[in-house]
Amino acid sequence: MTDLERKVYRILYNMSRFRKNPSMEDLKRKTGKSEAFIRKAVKNLMSREELTWDKEKREWKFK
Template sequence: MTDLERKLYRIIYNMSRFRKNPTMEDLKRKTGKNEETIRKAVKNLVSHKELTWDKDKKEWSFK
């Protein structure tokens, strides 16, 4: 896991604990990265099964 992936994982995890899914604006502000870079990192986390999106509950699940 890269530093950016680890940082995004922690941001998503911590915000999800309080039932608030982070927006792209939240992620851009907290990481200082652009949308394309963030999307690529989140896709890597999903492909490595670190994160999964539950469509029914509309929330993230964690490994």
């Protein structure tokens, strides 16, 4: 897991504990990276099944 992937994972995990899904603007501000880098990191996490999106509940699921 790269540093950016780890950072995005932790942000999503910590914010989801309080029932809040961060917006792309939140992620850009907290990581200091562009939308393209963040999307790539999330795709990588999802491809390794460390992170999944529950469409019904509209929340992240973590490994």
